[in-house]
Amino acid sequence: MKKKAKFDFWVIASLAVLVLYLLFMVYPLLKIVSQSVLDEKTGKLTMKHFVKFFSQPYYFRTLTNSFKVALFTCLISLVLGIPLAYFYNMYEIKGRKLLQMLIILSSMSAPFIGAYAWVQLLGRAGVITKLIKSLTGVTIPPIYGFNGILLVLSLKLFPLVFMYVSGAMKNVDKSLLEASANMGVSGVKRFFTVVIPLCMPSILAATLMVFMRSIADFGTPLMIGEGYTTFPVIIYKEYVGEMGTNHNFAAAIAVIAILITLMFFLVQRYLTKKNSFSMSAMNHVERKKAKPVTNFFIHLYGYGLVAVALLPQLYLVYLSFRKTNSSGEVFQQGFSLQSYQHVFKKMGNTIWNTVTICGLALILIIVLAILISYLTVRRRNVLNATIDTLSMVPYVIPGAVVGISMILAFNNKYMPLVGTAAIMVIAMCVRRIPYTIRSSVAILSQIPLSIDEAAESLGAGKFKTLVKVTIPMMFNGIFAGAIMSWVTLITELSSSMLLYSRKTQTLNIAVYKAVANATDGRACALATVVSVFTVISLILFNKVSKDGEIMM
Amino acid sequence: MDVRITINDAVKKYGDFVAIPDLSLEIQPGEFFTLLGPSGCGKTTLLRMIAGFNSIEGGKFYFGERLINDLDPSKRNIGMVFQNYAIFPHLTVRKNVAFGLKNKKLPKDQIKAKTDEFMALMKIDEYADRLPEKLSGGQQQRVALARALAIEPEVLLMDEPLSNLDAKLRVEMRTAIKEIQNRLGITTVYVTHDQEEAMAVSDRIAVMNLGVIQQIGTPKALYQRPANRFVATFIGRTNLMDAIVKVSGAEKCIVFNNGYTVKMDNLTDVTDGQKVCVSVRPEELVIDTTSEGGSLTGKVLYSTFLGLNTHYVVELSDGTRAEIIQESQIDDIIENGTEVKMVVKAEKINVFTEDGEKTLVK
Numbered sequence: 001m002k003k004k005a006k007f008d009f010w011v012i013a014s015l016a017v018l019v020l021y022l023l024f025m026v027y028p029l030l031k032i033v034s035q036s037v038l039d040e041k042t043g044k045l046t047m048k049h050f051v052k053f054f055s056q057p058y059y060f061r062t063l064t065n066s067f068k069v070a071l072f073t074c075l076i077s078l079v080l081g082i083p084l085a086y087f088y089n090m091y092e093i094k095g096r097k098l099l100q101m102l103i104i105l106s107s108m109s110a111p112f113i114g115a116y117a118w119v120q121l122l123g124r125a126g127v128i129t130k131l132i133k134s135l136t137g138v139t140i141p142p143i144y145g146f147n148g149i150l151l152v153l154s155l156k157l158f159p160l161v162f163m164y165v166s167g168a169m170k171n172v173d174k175s176l177l178e179a180s181a182n183m184g185v186s187g188v189k190r191f192f193t194v195v196i197p198l199c200m201p202s203i204l205a206a207t208l209m210v211f212m213r214s215i216a217d218f219g220t221p222l223m224i225g226e227g228y229t230t231f232p233v234i235i236y237k238e239y240v241g242e243m244g245t246n247h248n249f250a251a252a253i254a255v256i257a258i259l260i261t262l263m264f265f266l267v268q269r270y271l272t273k274k275n276s277f278s279m280s281a282m283n284h285v286e287r288k289k290a291k292p293v294t295n296f297f298i299h300l301y302g303y304g305l306v307a308v309a310l311l312p313q314l315y316l317v318y319l320s321f322r323k324t325n326s327s328g329e330v331f332q333q334g335f336s337l338q339s340y341q342h343v344f345k346k347m348g349n350t351i352w353n354t355v356t357i358c359g360l361a362l363i364l365i366i367v368l369a370i371l372i373s374y375l376t377v378r379r380r381n382v383l384n385a386t387i388d389t390l391s392m393v394p395y396v397i398p399g400a401v402v403g404i405s406m407i408l409a410f411n412n413k414y415m416p417l418v419g420t421a422a423i424m425v426i427a428m429c430v431r432r433i434p435y436t437i438r439s440s441v442a443i444l445s446q447i448p449l450s451i452d453e454a455a456e457s458l459g460a461g462k463f464k465t466l467v468k469v470t471i472p473m474m475f476n477g478i479f480a481g482a483i484m485s486w487v488t489l490i491t492e493l494s495s496s497m498l499l500y501s502r503k504t505q506t507l508n509i510a511v512y513k514a515v516a517n518a519t520d521g522r523a524c525a526l527a528t529v530v531s532v533f534t535v536i537s538l539i540l541f542n543k544v545s546k547d548g549e550i551m552m
Numbered sequence: 553m554d555v556r557i558t559i560n561d562a563v564k565k566y567g568d569f570v571a572i573p574d575l576s577l578e579i580q581p582g583e584f585f586t587l588l589g590p591s592g593c594g595k596t597t598l599l600r601m602i603a604g605f606n607s608i609e610g611g612k613f614y615f616g617e618r619l620i621n622d623l624d625p626s627k628r629n630i631g632m633v634f635q636n637y638a639i640f641p642h643l644t645v646r647k648n649v650a651f652g653l654k655n656k657k658l659p660k661d662q663i664k665a666k667t668d669e670f671m672a673l674m675k676i677d678e679y680a681d682r683l684p685e686k687l688s689g690g691q692q693q694r695v696a697l698a699r700a701l702a703i704e705p706e707v708l709l710m711d712e713p714l715s716n717l718d719a720k721l722r723v724e725m726r727t728a729i730k731e732i733q734n735r736l737g738i739t740t741v742y743v744t745h746d747q748e749e750a751m752a753v754s755d756r757i758a759v760m761n762l763g764v765i766q767q768i769g770t771p772k773a774l775y776q777r778p779a780n781r782f783v784a785t786f787i788g789r790t791n792l793m794d795a796i797v798k799v800s801g802a803e804k805c806i807v808f809n810n811g812y813t814v815k816m817d818n819l820t821d822v823t824d825g826q827k828v829c830v831s832v833r834p835e836e837l838v839i840d841t842t843s844e845g846g847s848l849t850g851k852v853l854y855s856t857f858l859g860l861n862t863h864y865v866v867e868l869s870d871g872t873r874a875e876i877i878q879e880s881q882i883d884d885i886i887e888n889g890t891e892v893k894m895v896v897k898a899e900k901i902n903v904f905t906e907d908g909e910k911t912l913v914k
Contacts, residue, residue: 460651
């Protein structure tokens with residue numbers, strides 16, 4: 001029943017959320033747009049930044065480079081991830097749970113750490129490069145540039161494809177496969193004509209994720225790209241670069257970047273709309289044991305892929321225990337804990353920073369995501385529909401752009417947030433919240449409305465229903481999602497990189513700086529600490545998540 | 553405790569679509585009242601208006617003397633049972649049943665006493681500390697019912713509570729529901745599309761179609777004297793046949809297509825030569841080979857032996873088909889293709905206007 005008092009609790013909540021979005025997302029983005037058309041010296045209206053970007057190949061090429069990287073990464077990730085998901089769901093695999101854990105684990109570190117590790121392995125002075133050289137005399141082609149970026153990002157992002165598609169395959173009803181076999185379609189043909197189309201919505205969703213992550217990633221090209229620059233790198237360099245900075249130009253590039261990602265997002269949405277249907281399996285597919293030869297290849301493929309993907313991380317762990325010289329720059333014979341000693345003695349505050357900043361961001365994200373998903377699912381109106389739309393915006397904003405927008409917006413005397421921990425928390429919230437909202441919405445949509453109505457008919461008001469019934473029912477799913485968010489928060493780099501100050505440095509930034517300072521031992525130790533955090537989180541996740549289902 | 557529900561001129565609109573144009577209804581205190589109709593007829597919509605989950609676009613709803621139009625669902629003191637049970641999956645059976653009592657802020661010992669009482673009543677006390685997902689559908693529905701009843705509501709609302717159960721459980725549960733309702737004497741509004749279920753549990757039934765109540769009556773009245781063709785065909789099975797009224801003096805007859813004439817002493821408002829629609833239920837059509845005074849004629853197409861009864865499908869001389877139900881005989885079933893003569897039970901059949909809108913039987 002509609003009541004006379006329009007301004008009840010929920011309207012106030014909606015307005016509060018809207019204000020938060022306007023202040024911390026819309027305003028910073030508008031700031032970027034306005035800065036992009038201003039002259040850096042005179043402050044007059046100008047299009048010269050855009051002209052500069054499109055007229056100089058040095059800049060313009062970064063755009064095509066980024067696009068190429070993202071496109072090929074998508075392609076390779078799909079080719080790697082979809083068969084893996086298929087094998088995983090259709091066949092008996094030994095150590096299934098472990099394999100899934102390892103797949104997820106391999107995606108759970110910042111790509112730049114992977115890039116750094118691959119350089120250690122396959123770079124000019126890499127161990128494998130040297131080993132091959134000494135054994136065969138052959139110099140393997142360098143992994144710097146486009147190929148290296150592609151290698152690193154694909155191995156980092158195929159697990160996303162695996163998770164999405166695997167989720168969809170779980171919902172394919174056995175009878176659909178039996179029906180197609182009954183009509184004479186089986187094996188490879190069935191894979192392409194039945195299984196793939198059935199999983200199309202998830203494949204498209206995964207493609208979007210991979211695209212956005214790879215086009216926005218800037219640690220990898222910085223680390224392994226050498227001459228091959230992508231636009232997040234340019235943004236970063238124009239912003240904090242050694243050769244004089246130009247904030248307005250950086251803003252202009254950011255605007256272009258948003259337009260590109262927005263375009264891809266809209267194309268994806270269009271395709272998703274065309275392919276939208278929902279599945280829910282009544283009879284799950286029974287995993288069968290493959291014939292010996294096939295079985296062998298399935299295991300080889302699964303574990304082989306994971307091994308390659310995890311190799312760099314493991315190698316860093318190994319390096320972290322190696323002895324180094326006193327300044328930490330050169331590895332020496334033998335093992336020692338000196339890197340860790342240094343990390344814990346000198347950089348203890350980075351660990352503390354990581355826990356507090358990411359923890360605070362996580363709490364905010366969860367509270368807001370529950371509220372927003374409740375508003376958009378259960379209290380549908382114009383205001384909340386607006387919030388729903390706004391909540392999707394961060395999907396298309398690369399991390400570096402979020403970082404810059406924050407600085408541009410909050411570098412004034414009214415809200416002097418630059419350099420504080422608050423601005424990092426806000427940036428993390430803005431970046432991560434759409435994913436948590438989406439998983440909360442998914443969970444909430446599965447709770448039938450009649451549950452709420454039952455609570456109401458039993459005398460519970462709307463707020464009480466939310467607290468006593470809805471949230472407890474969502475809890476499992478949300479908690480599992482929160483752990484995943486936690487992992488992405490502690491491995492966040494692209495926005496924090498622009499926002500951190502000496503006091504708010506987090507682990508991942510410390511890794512980056514240690515690498516940049518060529519203190520490899522410490523970098524490895526720090527990276528290992530991040531990995532340990534991740535592994536603990538994942539184990540915790542497996543404990544709370546009912547079926548190991550992951551919602552990103 | 554028992555409360556009368558009065559609905560005056562209710563209107564329900566979804567945007568421009570009018571789901572219920574104008575509906576009035578009175579449900580007696582303690583009555584088991586059922587809203588019956590095909591899907592989309594507005595029965596659930598009406599129930600949800602009573603519950604407070606749907607907005608009311610017009611009209612007045614009363615519980616007793618109390619106008620409830622603008623009352624929040626949580627304040628209406630209703631017990632509601634949902635089609636999908638809507639059991640809280642994160643709470644044990646006991647906590648589910650106690651949920652409403654806690655909201656009433658009753659003292660702890662009273663909550664426990666009432667919870668125990670209703671769990672025992674619904675025979676779910678042995679599962680008190682289990683989570684609902686461990687229970688079967690029937691048990692879950694018992695929990696839902698116990699939960700709705702525990703708050704001792706003024707009105708019990710049930711929205712197709714048995715449609716998710718298998719056939720055998722459905723029969724068992726409807727008996728349980730009827731018994732409990734009888735014992736507690738609570739005013740109950742029940743929604744279903746299953747006419748047999750409606751007949752089994754209800755004191756009175758409102759048959760709805762397209763948002764309009766077609767007829768309100770006891771199960772017996774609905775079956776034997778349907779108000780129009782829709783009710784006649786929706787409740788039970790029937791054969792519809794065209795006929796013409798013949799009035800000569802005080803005597804009123806109906807004449808079927810083949811000239812078979814039946815004398816009727818309960819027709820009203822008819823004129824000589826008026827075209828009518830006659831509803832003859834399968835058991836009101838009797839195979840009678842010895843008939844002297846004229847009969848319908850036809851050919852047996854096929855028969856189905858169902859133990860107690862035997863069903864025949866007959867093609868009448870005018871080409872239409874009719875269904876006959878007879879108590880099974882010890883001698884042979886009539887062979888397919890056999891020509892048969894049939895008479896109708898004049899006191900039982902119903903006669904409607906040609907458009908089927910109105911009954912012509914007293």
